Amino acid sequence: MNSKKILTTELKKTIEWYLASTTWCKRVKEGSCLSKSLGAINHE
Helix, strand or coil: CCHHHHHHHHHHHHHHHHHHCHHHHHHHHHCCCHHHCCCCCCCC
């Protein structure tokens, strides 16, 4: 496979993953998954 075809294929797979992972994307956008990240710092 040439590099242009690889890039196209990988971009397509990435877009398909995001479209199939809308719940995860919504949580990231809302910031609700930040507190569950490893190494998250509590700034209270």
